[in-house]
Amino acid sequence: MNNSNCDFSPMKQTIKEEIGQVILALQANLDVMDQEDYCLLGNFEKIKEHFISIDMKAASFYLNCYLAPFTDKYLELSICIQNMSHRRHGGLIVIQREDVLEPLVKPGISIKADLTHSLLESIFFPGNPLHDGAVMVNANQIVSAANVLPLSDRFVGDKKLGTRHRAALGLSERSDALVLVVSEETGRISFGFNGELYPVNNGESH
Template identity: 60%
Template sequence: MEQKECDFSPMKAELKEHLQKLIADMQQSLERLDNESQCLLGRFEQIRREFAYIESTAASYYLNCYLSSFTDKYLDISIGVQHLSQRRHGALIVIQRNDGLDSLITPGIPVGAMLTYSLMESIFFPGSPMHDGAVLIRANQIVSAANVLPLASVFVGEEKLGTRHRAALGLTERSDALVIVVSEETGKASFALNGKLYPLSTGGTM
């Protein structure tokens, strides 16, 4: 698929706005540091929350940039991930990019259907015969479901990972694939690329 220029202006504008606010808050904290009567611990906690929000918003922005070059259905993926996250339906979604994945993935159930968010959500509905394992997306199609991915190590740093996150990292350590994970325990969504995990914002359109 032809490489596209990344242009998600509203999301970029929001990211700039929050970064500017964070810079202003940090500057204000720096000025207040000389005032010994004011404790800044609560303000640091607020800055930490702002930074976490900015990180997840930035991850959503770049995720759409990465996806738009390889599928025209990135909005369907975004909507589907939001719904899965809200319902706490665990999911593992592989988007193939340049590298072939046949030698890395244990094949599951062929699907061969045009990608829609409703189809993706139905695959990961709890109790569905295809909800375990990963969906493989190539261009605008769901190629297969219930695929098994290679696993990374149990820990990243001091954090113990669940099977879905280990699978996401395991595949992205070995290929340029992008893998989206939704945790059924927390509903939190993230994506893996080049062996690293990034949290996603699912409060609105990603």
């Protein structure tokens, strides 16, 4: 992943430092491998957990990198998905980048309002008639809600992947859009980009 517009230096420095810690831990394991009575399995488990944490922080970092050139409201989006995650309110938010999305999306209800986290959260509040579809965001505006996205074919039949995640993959496979997903079952946050799903650190484990 690469984005020349990305400058979130403190987060980047934290990730670099934690990668360094993992490297040191791996080196320490190499140093004790010759000890016959020393079992590395517990250490590997800790390193794996640390690496997963780094992976999620890196996804958060690059999510902001990708959002920043296309909307000034990336902090509003971040607050929204964090709040929805904590409440386990499912959501699907499309951030349009350069590709035209109209041919790929079944249109929903026009909103055309300034993007705020409170408005986004209200759209996805359980029971709201608009909460099941995707919200389309262009620059700093919520364009529409209750849109229907194309579903990915790669995970047909996989019960572990819900419709929202298949939709995020489906649109990201066909365009350069970035699609945020909050799972209502687990509260986990991820984003679809270039046909892949990336988990995002939401500050707590589920």
